[in-house]
Amino acid sequence: MGITLDQKSLKIAFEGRPDLQTAIQNAAAGDAYIELFNQISLHVANLTSSSSSEPASKKRRLDDGPSNGTNGHSAPSSAAAASGKDPVLLEIKDISVVIPQRKKYTLCFTASHLYARLPDSSEPAAGISFAWKDIEYAFRLPVPEKTQKQHNYVLFPRGSNITPSKPSSPIPDPIVFTIPDTAPKPGTISGKDAATASSVSDDYKTLFDWAITSQLKAAGNTVKITLADEKLFASEQRQAHRPSEKAVFVKAFRGSKDGYLFFLPNGILWAFKKPLQFIPHGNITAVSYLNVLQRTFNLNVEIGLEGDEVEEFEFAMLDQEDFGGIDGYVKRHGLMDKSMAEQRKAKRLNVNVVKDEEGNVVGNAEGGELEKAAAEAEQVAVDEEDEEEEDYDPGSEGESEGWGVVMMMTAMLKVVVETRKRKMMKMRLRTSYEL
Structure with missing residues (x-):
């Protein structure tokens, strides 16, 4: 059957x-x-x-969605979600949250948590609740490419600062929210500590710096807000929208995603698109410069995992003008440069570049045998061309003056054609070397 x-x-x-x-x-x-x-x-x-x-209360919690900013996963056990019944010490309205959910919220400060809620709600928004004691890193950074100056606050909960690409446990999301470089509008601040906050409310920066620092300290958390320092690193790229201000970041790609690298006093931050990645100096085992070309290069950051395992994060298409500043940052913090390691030789292109006085790449200190052969072949072609030009006399063989001019123009055209051929040959040799 x-x-x-x-x-x-x-x-x-x-x-x-x-x-x-x-x-x-x-x-x-x-x-x-x-x-x-x-x-x-x-x-x-x-x-x-x-x-x-299952009990109705448990089913209701599941239906309400994730809490504590864990990207749909359960949060660490030490970070119980905030409750709308907790006394609110400070409430700041109309704050633009970027991560984990892009929307305007009211940010609420309690003795134990920072959480966001919608203007018409009294309960914390799902996924945006962070225990002060679990904040591991805090940053205030300028928002790139904005005509009006703005700042992003970035708070990483414990366990989200650096993780392998295939984590064995859920990764909490950080919170990123944006503030303008202005004073808060009347009526946007309320709560038990509103009167105290008014004394530090000259602008949003001083307000949030005070509020976050105070609550971290009260919770027994020693984390301090890290700022970008242009004396430590500043890009050579001029900001067209704010030319008088130095950029403390560089544009880069991670895979197909574009973003920004911040070289900070305590590590390297990739922001502001998911997934954000902060790599503390203590986790970095080595850095390498890959695919160093005339205009761009790639930065590879290697971190140590358990045992002898390592993981690599490669950031691509950094501008060559920032090579010196980034290399200076690497050396200043004692980060190992493994660009010349054996495992890198197959990937490196034009590493250890030689620059002229204006910072332009003009050569390579260790180009290898193929590049040397290419240079020798090019020099032979140049020498042969010089000999042809020295032997050539456009006015010889009894030709008329007009005919001599024609021959001179023909010779000049020949030189141009040969020069172009030589450049094409050089490009083909370089391509072969890179492959």
Whole structure:
């Protein structure tokens, strides 16, 4: 006797959906899919049964969605979510949150948590609740490419600062929110500490610096807000929208995503698109410069994991003008440069570049045998061309003055053509070397 459709499981699994029951029955007319449908129905029926046996309060929490900014995963046990019943010490309205959810919220400071809520709600928004004691890193950084000056606050909960690409446990999201470089508008600040906050409310920066620092300290957390320091690193790229202000970041790509690298006193931050990545100096085992070309290069950061395992993060298309500043930062903090390591030789292109007085790349200190051969071949071509030009006399062989001019123009054209051929040959040799 052949396999038959499990009608009992089908009715339990899709109770209230007779249309689906009928569709599955019709599709199971052939024997090929009966067993598959039986397994699906049994699985769904088991899920339905276990869900109905849970307390209503537990089911409600699951329906409410994730809390504590964990990107859909459960938060660390030490970071219980905030409650709307907790006394609010400070409340600041109309703050633009970028991560984990892009929307304007009211930020609420309690003795134990920072959380966001919608203007028409009294409860914390799902996924945006952070325990002060669990904040591991805090930053205030300028927002790139904005005509009006703005700042992003970035708070990383514990466990989200550096993780392998295939984590064995959930990764909490940080919170990123943006403030203007202006004073708060009247009526935007309230709460028990509003009167105290008014004395430091000359602008949003001083207000949030005070509020965050005070609550971290009160919770026994020694983390301090880290700022970008242009004396430590500043890009050579001029900001067209704010030319008098130095950029303390560089534009880069991580895979297909564009973002910005900040070289900070305590580590390197990749921001401001998900997933943000902060790499503390203590986690960096080495850095390497890869694909160093005339205009761009790649920065590879290697971090140590458990045992002898390492993971690499490669940031691409950094501007060559910032090579010196980044290399100075690497040396200043004692980070190992592994650009010349054996495992890098197959990937490096034009490493250890030689620059002229204006900072332009003009050569390579260690180009290898192929590049030397290319240079020698080019020099031979130049020498031969010089000999041809020295032997050439456009006015010889009794030609008229007009004909001599024509011959001179022809010779000049020949030089241009040969020069272009030589450049093409050089490019082909360089391409072969890079491959």
